[in-house]
Amino acid sequence: MPSKAKTALTKKELDEYRKKLTVRRNELVHKLSEFRSESKQVETDIAQDLADKAESSYTKEFLLSMSDAERSELLHIDAALKRLDKREYGHCMMCQKEISKKRLTYLPWAPLCIECEEKAETDVV
Numbered sequence: 841m842p843s844k845a846k847t848a849l850t851k852k853e854l855d856e857y858r859k860k861l862t863v864r865r866n867e868l869v870h871k872l873s874e875f876r877s878e879s880k881q882v883e884t885d886i887a888q889d890l891a892d893k894a895e896s897s898y899t900k901e902f903l904l905s906m907s908d909a910e911r912s913e914l915l916h917i918d919a920a921l922k923r924l925d926k927r928e929y930g931h932c933m934m935c936q937k938e939i940s941k942k943r944l945t946y947l948p949w950a951p952l953c954i955e956c957e958e959k960a961e962t963d964v965v
């Protein structure tokens with residue numbers, strides 16, 4: 841990654857995206873623990889465990905119990921939170937251009953700008 845691009849978003853905006861990402865992440869984790877847990881304790885442990893870790897170090901079992909869409913969203917959210925910490929958030933991972941705010945509002949975890957995403961989709965068979 842050659843880029844040292846700093847995000848052009850204000851701290852307030854970044855905080856808002858972080859909040860959105862965190863809320864969505866909690867939803868996913870919560871939904872999963874509802875689906876699986878037999879006791880309240882398990883749910884709390886999983887949620888706490890995930891909350892404690894900025895790194896995505898989920899157990900295989902945990903990830904396998906999610907649908908593909910949920911799993912990929914959760915991992916995207918984690919990656920986005922990591923980018924927030926490194927102040928790289930809001931820039932396309934491929935072309936380093938700024939991702940539009942409109943897109944980030946709709947998809948706060950989006951790793952790519954719309955052009956690159958379309959390109960990536962056509963590349964995938």
Ligand SMILES: [Zn+2]
Pocket residue numbers: 932933934935936937952953954955956957
């Ligand atoms: Zn791009």
